[in-house]
Amino acid sequence: MMVIESAGLTDVGKKRKGNEDALFLDDSLGLYIVADGMGGHRAGEVASGLVVETLGGYMKRLREHGDEEEPSDADETLSREANRLLTGIHLANWSVHRLSLENPAYRGMGSTVSAVLLTGTTAVAANVGDSPIYLIHDGSIEAIYKPHTVQAAYGALHHGMIEQQHLRHMLTQAMGTQTTVEAHICEVQCFRGDILVMGSDGLSDKVSPEEIRYVAVRNSPERACRLLVDMANQRGGDDNVTVIVVKMGPVGGGRSRIAGIFARFFSRLFGDGRAKG
Amino acid sequence: MPVLTLKFEDKLLEERTLLDGESVTIGRRAANDIVIDNLGVSSTHARIDSVDGGFQLTDLQSKNGSFVNGRLVSSCRLRDGDVITIGKHTLVFAYAPGEAPSRDASDFLEQTLVMGAEDYNSALNQNYQPGKSQELNKETVGVLTYLAGGQGEIRLTRKLTKIGKDPDADIPVAGFLVGKIAATISNRPTGYYLSYVGGMAKPRVNGAVVKESVKLEEFDVIEVGSAKIQLTYQFIYKK
Numbered sequence: 436m437m438v439i440e441s442a443g444l445t446d447v448g449k450k451r452k453g454n455e456d457a458l459f460l461d462d463s464l465g466l467y468i469v470a471d472g473m474g475g476h477r478a479g480e481v482a483s484g485l486v487v488e489t490l491g492g493y494m495k496r497l498r499e500h501g502d503e504e505e506p507s508d509a510d511e512t513l514s515r516e517a518n519r520l521l522t523g524i525h526l527a528n529w530s531v532h533r534l535s536l537e538n539p540a541y542r543g544m545g546s547t548v549s550a551v552l553l554t555g556t557t558a559v560a561a562n563v564g565d566s567p568i569y570l571i572h573d574g575s576i577e578a579i580y581k582p583h584t585v586q587a588a589y590g591a592l593h594h595g596m597i598e599q600q601h602l603r604h605m606l607t608q609a610m611g612t613q614t615t616v617e618a619h620i621c622e623v624q625c626f627r628g629d630i631l632v633m634g635s636d637g638l639s640d641k642v643s644p645e646e647i648r649y650v651a652v653r654n655s656p657e658r659a660c661r662l663l664v665d666m667a668n669q670r671g672g673d674d675n676v677t678v679i680v681v682k683m684g685p686v687g688g689g690r691s692r693i694a695g696i697f698a699r700f701f702s703r704l705f706g707d708g709r710a711k712g
Numbered sequence: 713m714p715v716l717t718l719k720f721e722d723k724l725l726e727e728r729t730l731l732d733g734e735s736v737t738i739g740r741r742a743a744n745d746i747v748i749d750n751l752g753v754s755s756t757h758a759r760i761d762s763v764d765g766g767f768q769l770t771d772l773q774s775k776n777g778s779f780v781n782g783r784l785v786s787s788c789r790l791r792d793g794d795v796i797t798i799g800k801h802t803l804v805f806a807y808a809p810g811e812a813p814s815r816d817a818s819d820f821l822e823q824t825l826v827m828g829a830e831d832y833n834s835a836l837n838q839n840y841q842p843g844k845s846q847e848l849n850k851e852t853v854g855v856l857t858y859l860a861g862g863q864g865e866i867r868l869t870r871k872l873t874k875i876g877k878d879p880d881a882d883i884p885v886a887g888f889l890v891g892k893i894a895a896t897i898s899n900r901p902t903g904y905y906l907s908y909v910g911g912m913a914k915p916r917v918n919g920a921v922v923k924e925s926v927k928l929e930e931f932d933v934i935e936v937g938s939a940k941i942q943l944t945y946q947f948i949y950k951k
Contacts (some may be wrong), residue, residue, distance in 0.1 A: 511864075513871055578902070579900055621899070623925075624908075
């Protein structure tokens with residue numbers, strides 16, 4: 436397993452009354468989740484909370500009970516880990532959808548989900564909705580999620596179209612609004628020093644990928660989260676803001692030099708991801 | 713009071729001032745307050761009600777939907793300058809200069825909404841050239857063709873394609889120094905990436921050794937052990 440250092444932070448922002456974002460971090464599972472809920476009267480909070488709880492709980496159960504719960508309808512274009520994550524997302528979608536049908540107060544509620552599962556040598560990134568997932572590798576940042584927005588769908592059709600404000604937050608898919616979802620999945624090889632940054636659109640609306648890269652590379656995950664949330668709030672804080680930063684392998688920046696050397700030593704000693712098959 | 717202007721293409725068909733407390737129905741049937749005689753319009757298509765000093769459009773479960781500024785809506789508070797599209801007709805909702813109520817602060821909070829896939833397909837077709845919606849289902853898929861060390865083609869349909877000596881590898885390659893999994897090709901939103909995973913023999917792209925990851929371009933030549941393969945793109949249509 437790679438040496439991991441991670442942190443997450445969520446903030447209500449400057450304009451909203453409640454926080455409809457939810458997050459989940461578990462280094463031992465290698466699982467990180469951001470969910471951004473929607474729906475009035477606390478329903479958004481319920482939806483995002485349920486997404487995180489269901490998906491996190493499912494992955495934990497799989498870990499504890501081993502191979503008992505292998506999905507029967509596995510997608511053969513995906514690895515085993517990616518299939519597991521996908522099954523968890525389907526389960527979470529169904530949980531939210533069912534609750535929204537049962538309880539009139541929750542009708543129409545929904546949530547985005549962005550999840551990363553570390554497998555030791557790779558990271559599986561899955562998303563439904565528009566919560567961003569970025570990979571920072573070798574000094575450059577890259578989006579490894581696909582936003583399910585009408586804007587993105589327009590963009591695919593009409594190249595060079597001007598961004599339309601009213602389409603930016605219009606989702607084509609969300610957790611809990613339909614009986615099924617089609618998550619976007621991406622699996623990438625991980626290297627020491629790679630950084631994954633996930634968030635809600637409250638982050639990506641206010642802070643550019645290049646700024647995110649700059650902050651994440653130079654700071655410890657904890658401090659990077661704080662700084663990125665502060666940046667979003669200083670620029671209006673129109674929405675709830677959530678950030679998760681996961682660093683793989685030895686890290687410099689916010690750490691002392693000695694700690695960095697030790698981390699490097701231990702990561703060599705206990706294996707680096709690339710050595711395994 | 714706001715004025716609702718009915719237009720077809722550039723022709724002005726009707727103007728109607730909306731009054732406080734009044735409800736106005738729009739539809740194909742003659743009994744509606746605003747009649748649009750077109751088969752794409754439902755008999756009672758939508759209604760505009762006076763609500764809290766403003767006006768709200770409600771779609772009455774019409775067959776082809778009601779759109780406000782290109783967005784499919786079931787119910788929507790109208791703001792100065794909004795363009796309602798019903799069938800091929802448009803209705804412009806506008807106040808006289810200086811008369812528009814100040815916008816509610818909540819209007820500026822960016823609301824996140826969800827629409828179904830069919831809805832947005834129809835929304836796209838409504839406002840842009842029809843017949844292009846199949847572009848949505850068009851996907852680019854990478855295809856690897858052997859130049860040496862094997863035969864045939866491999867379609868990169870997997871999110872992560874494994875190359876190596878391992879029998880489980882998606883692309884098996886021979887070679888003494890080749891790793892069980894020597895390299896992977898990852899399908900990312902920005903394109904295909906080749907990554908080195910393990911083994912003494914590192915993969916090469918266009919002759920250059922790959923130590924970590926490199927983004928692949930069409931016609932790149934990948935060498936792993938004895939295999940020499942080239943990437944090209946194909947278009948496939950889903951469904």
